[in-house]
Amino acid sequence: MLKRRAWLRSLLASAAALALTAPLPLFAQSFSNPMKASKSPIAYPPSKKVEQVDDYHGVKVADPYRWLEDADTEDTKAWIEAQNKVTFAFLESIPERARIRERLTKLWNYEKFGVPFREGGKYFFTLNNGLQNQSVLYVGDGPDDAQARVLLDPNKLSADGTVALTSYAVSDDGKLLAYGLATAGSDWNEWRVRDIATGEDLPDRLQWVKFSGASWTKDSKGFFYSRYDEPKEGNLLQSTNYYQKLYYHRVGTPQSEDQLAYERKDRKEWGFGGYVTDDGRYLGIVVTMGTSPKNLFFYKDLTQPDAPVVELIRDFIADFTPVGNIGTTFYFRTDWEAPRGRLIAIDATRPEPANWREIIPQSQDTLEGVRYVGGQFIALYLADAKTRVKAFTTDGKLVREAALPGIGTAVGFGGKPTETETFYAFTSFTQPTSIYRYDVETGKSALIKQPKVTFNPADYETRQVFYASKDGTRIPMFITHRKGLKRDGKNPTLLYGYGGFNISLTPAFSPARIAWLEMGGVLAIPNLRGGGEYGEAWHQAGTKLKKQNVFDDFIAAAEWLIREKYTTPAKLAIQGGSNGGLLVGACMTQRPELFGAALPAVGVMDMLRFNKFTIGWAWESDYGSPQNPEEFKALYAYSPLHNLKPGTRYPATLITTADHDDRVVPAHSFKFAAALQAARAGDAPTLIRIETKAGHGAGKPTAKLIEEAADIWAFLVKTLEMKVTFPRS
Numbered sequence: 001m002l003k004r005r006a007w008l009r010s011l012l013a014s015a016a017a018l019a020l021t022a023p024l025p026l027f028a029q030s031f032s033n034p035m036k037a038s039k040s041p042i043a044y045p046p047s048k049k050v051e052q053v054d055d056y057h058g059v060k061v062a063d064p065y066r067w068l069e070d071a072d073t074e075d076t077k078a079w080i081e082a083q084n085k086v087t088f089a090f091l092e093s094i095p096e097r098a099r100i101r102e103r104l105t106k107l108w109n110y111e112k113f114g115v116p117f118r119e120g121g122k123y124f125f126t127l128n129n130g131l132q133n134q135s136v137l138y139v140g141d142g143p144d145d146a147q148a149r150v151l152l153d154p155n156k157l158s159a160d161g162t163v164a165l166t167s168y169a170v171s172d173d174g175k176l177l178a179y180g181l182a183t184a185g186s187d188w189n190e191w192r193v194r195d196i197a198t199g200e201d202l203p204d205r206l207q208w209v210k211f212s213g214a215s216w217t218k219d220s221k222g223f224f225y226s227r228y229d230e231p232k233e234g235n236l237l238q239s240t241n242y243y244q245k246l247y248y249h250r251v252g253t254p255q256s257e258d259q260l261a262y263e264r265k266d267r268k269e270w271g272f273g274g275y276v277t278d279d280g281r282y283l284g285i286v287v288t289m290g291t292s293p294k295n296l297f298f299y300k301d302l303t304q305p306d307a308p309v310v311e312l313i314r315d316f317i318a319d320f321t322p323v324g325n326i327g328t329t330f331y332f333r334t335d336w337e338a339p340r341g342r343l344i345a346i347d348a349t350r351p352e353p354a355n356w357r358e359i360i361p362q363s364q365d366t367l368e369g370v371r372y373v374g375g376q377f378i379a380l381y382l383a384d385a386k387t388r389v390k391a392f393t394t395d396g397k398l399v400r401e402a403a404l405p406g407i408g409t410a411v412g413f414g415g416k417p418t419e420t421e422t423f424y425a426f427t428s429f430t431q432p433t434s435i436y437r438y439d440v441e442t443g444k445s446a447l448i449k450q451p452k453v454t455f456n457p458a459d460y461e462t463r464q465v466f467y468a469s470k471d472g473t474r475i476p477m478f479i480t481h482r483k484g485l486k487r488d489g490k491n492p493t494l495l496y497g498y499g500g501f502n503i504s505l506t507p508a509f510s511p512a513r514i515a516w517l518e519m520g521g522v523l524a525i526p527n528l529r530g531g532g533e534y535g536e537a538w539h540q541a542g543t544k545l546k547k548q549n550v551f552d553d554f555i556a557a558a559e560w561l562i563r564e565k566y567t568t569p570a571k572l573a574i575q576g577g578s579n580g581g582l583l584v585g586a587c588m589t590q591r592p593e594l595f596g597a598a599l600p601a602v603g604v605m606d607m608l609r610f611n612k613f614t615i616g617w618a619w620e621s622d623y624g625s626p627q628n629p630e631e632f633k634a635l636y637a638y639s640p641l642h643n644l645k646p647g648t649r650y651p652a653t654l655i656t657t658a659d660h661d662d663r664v665v666p667a668h669s670f671k672f673a674a675a676l677q678a679a680r681a682g683d684a685p686t687l688i689r690i691e692t693k694a695g696h697g698a699g700k701p702t703a704k705l706i707e708e709a710a711d712i713w714a715f716l717v718k719t720l721e722m723k724v725t726f727p728r729s
Contacts, residue, residue, distance in 0.1 A: 041683055042090065045082035047674035048075075054608070057629045061608060061642065068670040069609075071659060076670070080659070080690050083673065087654075087687040094714040101710035105131065107511045108706055111451040113435045115412040116143040116423045120174015122196070123148070125435075126165075133161025133701035137168065137179075139196060143423065143437065143448055151199060152179060161701030167213050170196070171220035172280075176251065178214040178223050185658055185700060187211070187614070191225060193251055206255050210241060211271065211615075217302070218280030222250040224261060226272050241615050242268035246285065261285075262298070262309055269617070276302070277325050278372075278416055284322050284330075285309065290618030293319040293502050293536065297332070299348070312351055319536070324372030324417060326394065331359065331377075333370045340535035341367030343377060343396070359396040366535045368504070373415035373422045374440030378402075380413065384464060384476050385506050385533045389413070389424075391443065400443045406431065407462075409506040413438065423448075428507045429480045429523070430457040430514070455514050459483060462507070467560040469529075470552040473541075476533070477526035477557055478507065479566070482517055492521045492720045493567035495558055499528030499550035500579035501622050502539040512709055519713075519722065522566050526557040528583075530622070544624040545634050551586045558587075558594050570596045571720055577601035578664055579622075585640030585672060588651055595651040597719045599712060600640075602657050602664050605672035607639035608632075613665045641672050644679040652684040652719035654712060658691040666690065685719065 049064035068076055091097055114126030114135065123143045128135040134155050140148030157163040166189055168179035177196055180189035191206035191214065212226035226246050246262040249255065262285055264270050273286040281303055287296035297313040297320050313320050318336035325331065328348040335341050343360035360367070365381040365388060372378075376399060381388040387410040389402040404410055408428030415422040420440045427433040435449035462480040469475050485491065494516055498505055505525055513523050527533040530542025530550045542550040558574070561567050574595050576584045581603020588598040604610050604619070608626045611617040624631030636642055644650075653676060657669035673688035680686050689711060691704060716722065 042086060042685055042687075044677045044686070045079065045086060047079065047677065056608065056626060056632050056636070059632075059636070061636070063609075063671075065671040065674045068674065069665075069667040071666060071670075079670070079674075083688050084690050087689050090685060090687060091689075091711050091714055094718050096717055097710060097714040100714055100717075101706060104511070104515065104706050104710050104713075107454060107515055108702065110432065110453045111449075113425075113433065113449045113451070115414070115425045115435060117414055118143075118419065118421075119170040120172060122170075122174045124151070124170060128702070131702055133703055134164055137165060137177075143435075151177065151196060152194065154181070157181065158183075161703060164700075169214040169216060169223060171216045171223075172218055173220045176202075176216075176220060178216070178225075180209060180212075180214075202251065204249070204251060204253075204255075206249060206258075211244070212273070213275075215275040217248075217276055222248055224248050224274035224276065224283065226274065240613065240617060242617075244271045246272040246274045261300075275322070279325065282325065286322065289316060290621045291501050292316070292621035293335070293532075293539070295320055297322060297330075299330070310348070312346065312348060321369065323370045323377070331370070331372065333367060335536045338362035339537040340365065343367070343370050343379070343392075359394075360392055361396075366504075366533065368532070371413045371415070371422070372417050373413060374420040375417060376440055378413045378422070378440075380410070382504060382506065382533055385478070385504060385527045386464075387506065391440070402438065402443060403445065405434070405436070405445070405447075407507070409508055427509045429462045429478065429509065430460045432509045453511075453514075455518070460514075460517055465560075467526075467556060469549070469556045471549070473529065473549075473553070475526055475528065475553050475556065477524055477560075480513065480517060480523045482520070485522065487565040489562070489565045489568050490571065491567050492519070492571045492573070492716070492722050493524060493561055494521055494573050494575055494716075495524045495526075495554070495561065496575045496580070497526055497528055497554045497557070497583050498576060498578075498580040499530035499542055499553065499583055501530070501619075502532035502536070503579075504532040506533075512713075515713070519717075522561075524557065524561055524566075526553060528553040543622045544631060547623065547634060548638060550583060551590060551638065554583055554587050555591055555594065558591075562594075569594050573597035573599060573716055573720060575599040575601070576603070579604060581605070581664070581669075582607075582640065586638045586643075588653070589640050589643040589645075590638070592648055592650045597652045597654075597716055598650075599716075600653070600655055600669075600672075602666075603640070603655075603668060603672070604664050605640045605668040606642075607635040608642065610664075610668070613667070616664075641668075641675055644675050646679045647681045648679060649682040650676060650680050650684065650686065652715075653686050654715045655688040656691070656708065656712070657688070685715075687715075 050067055052063045052066040054061050109130035112128040116123050116125035122139050124139050126135040126137050132155055136150055137152040138148035139151040154163055154165045162184045164182050166180045166182045170177055175196055177194040180191045182189050187210050189209040191209050193202045193204040208230050209227045214223045214225045216223040226244050228241055228244055247258040248261050249258045269289050271288045275284050283300040283302055285298040294316040298309050298311050300309045301307040318334050320332040320334045323331040323333055330346050332344055334344055340362050342362045345357040345359050365383040368380045368382050370377050370379050377392045379390045386407050391399040405426050410424050410426045412424030413422050422438050424436055425433050432451045432453050436445045437448050438445050461483050465477050466474050528550050529538055532539055572595050574584050581600040584598050584600040585603050585605050626632045626635055655669050655673050657666040677686050
């Protein structure tokens with residue numbers, strides 16, 4: 001159930017996470033690479049224009065690069081090839097690029113552990129030994145990899161590592177594994193079933209699955225999952241996704257015999273996440289609409305074959321994330337009448353709102369999630385974007401606050417109500433992800449897995465500052481840099497942001513960040529409105545007609561960094577992925593003089609047509625709709641594609657996208673690149689890097705991540721005129 005909510009809240013966020021975890025250099029060398037030393041100007045490929053004009057509520061809007069929306073035409077393929085040729089020629093001309101990739105590879109080479117979980121008396125976890133393209137799934141008698149064997153190695157499923165394990169679920173008896181695979185970065189998954197004892201796959205193959213996990217019934221004979229109808233031939237990566245359906249698959253039978261568990265022919269936008277409660281009695285159905293955090297909740301009594309689906313939460317009034325049940329009482333983390341979140345109980349036999357009970361009240365911190373483990377509710381809070389964890393009894397009495405290893409981000413704490421152990425991962429900006437076992441009865445944590453990395457965390461420091469946005473709103477920002485940094489306005493600075501879809505940016509480790517810091521750079525990450533750091537009110541303050549608040553927050557962060565003498569415009573780069581790519585595109589068009597470089601990744605750049613492709617319609621909950629006259633005005637006012645002005649000196653720009661992105665289709669980046677190249681003035685490079693056999697970001701092979709990171713950092717070294725001394729490793 002929690003996986004379903006995670007899927008929906010990260011529809012646009014995977015690229016953001018990858019941008020934050022991309023790696024970088026740190027070798028012993030000094031160099032200076034000023035832009036003014038460039039030889040001849042770049043000869044950009046021509047981008048033809050067509051006579052395409054659309055009418056939006058009486059406003060005529062030209063779309064001369066509409067032809068680039070079709071990625072499969074010969075014209076578009078030729079354009080992609082020509083753009084990549086120019087981009088890679090520029091990147092290959094940077095002397096430091098090869099050394100950056102070499103150091104990056106060494107820096108990336110450390111063990112990366114997933115959070116273990118227990119099922120059927122066995123322990124399961126993922127491990128990447130360092131440079132494997134995909135993490136490997138293990139099974140053993142304990143949570144330590146020394147006791148485990150390989151259960152599923154996705155690296156053996158393709159020569160280039162482009163087949164990724166996206167999600168998996170183990171049957172209650174620990175005998176069967178249902179798992180989903182994605183190819184070349186697509187959101188489409190094929191689900192299979194594996195015998196855990198033998199490691200062999202059964203004949204089961206489930207197609208056209210997207211934005212779904214799997215949940216086994218207690219008899220381990222089958223599982224629930226969600227899928228769409230097969231898309232029309234030739235339109236696999238662009239056709240809109242409507243009418244998701246919830247099915248039950250019985251192991252050993254063909255998909256054509258799967259039982260339809262729930263659908264709504266009258267609600268094409270509704271999505272369904274089905275899960276079986278821990279006691280096996282109920283099928284819970286989380287009903288979502290787009291990327292809105294609000295949801296419905298239905299259930300069905302699985303002990304009664306002909307039991308109806310009961311609509312327990314029937315209106316989209318708030319978020320109701322199911323936590324668990326005790327008999328007929330369901331527990332939900334909700335922001336209903338509590339924008340920062342609380343835990344409530346609803347008895348299915350007395351479902352009226354007047355009978356709902358508050359278990360854990362709202363606090364000054366944001367309640368991100370609750371787990372029901374070992375007879376306790378483990379509540380995960382955000383306090384100014386940093387994790388706090390508290391344990392409560394089932395009637396809401398505080399047991400203790402868990403002692404975390406430091407200030408950072410903790411995730412995990414999954415398990416069953418009958419188990420007394422759980423596991424969690426902890427990370428910070430300078431501490432790689434480590435795995436801990438948590439004893440529910442004693443509240444004590446024990447470190448079980450900690451990677452060894454080739455840098456010294458003690459050389460760096462992170463502090464949190466607060467600054468005022470344009471309207472006076474207080475915005476928090478994390479700043480990380482090498483200790484002893486001189487604030488003389490000369491430091492290359494990377495300002496990263498997201499600001500949308502209730503996604504919170506919390507402290508997290510990445511090789512890229514460490515390398516950037518060792519290069520002498522400053523990393524700044526503000527918690528913009530539109531995110532979830534301070535609850536639903538904070539999220540709503542950056543949506544629809546208030547979306548400009550997000551851009552104002554980001555611009556104010558840049559101005560603060562300059563005012564406080566961390567950097568200057570010429571040394572300041574901005575970066576963001578997906579919705580963060582939109583952020584970068586909007587800010588560089590609104591304030592081009594404020595930045596030295598811009599790195600928009602897989603961005604939503606055409607705000608008048610975003611809802612016409614794949615799952616784009618679902619983003620209207622955050623963006624609004626171009627079909628609404630008032631919302632159109634707001635969208636048109638900041639849409640990056642439509643706010644480029646000819647003859648403007650825009651910052652050096654490296655746009656990144658992928659040819660198989662079926663979430664934010666690459667047409668957004670294609671059209672923006674063509675328009676930016678046509679509008680630009682001056683000699684700052686305007687390039688687009690188009691990855692092949694890759695998608696929105698999730699599941700991208702390590703080799704591709706390293707290559708892309710090396711290119712991005714080489715681009716910044718050149719365009720920010722960086723003179724860098726790398727420490728010896």
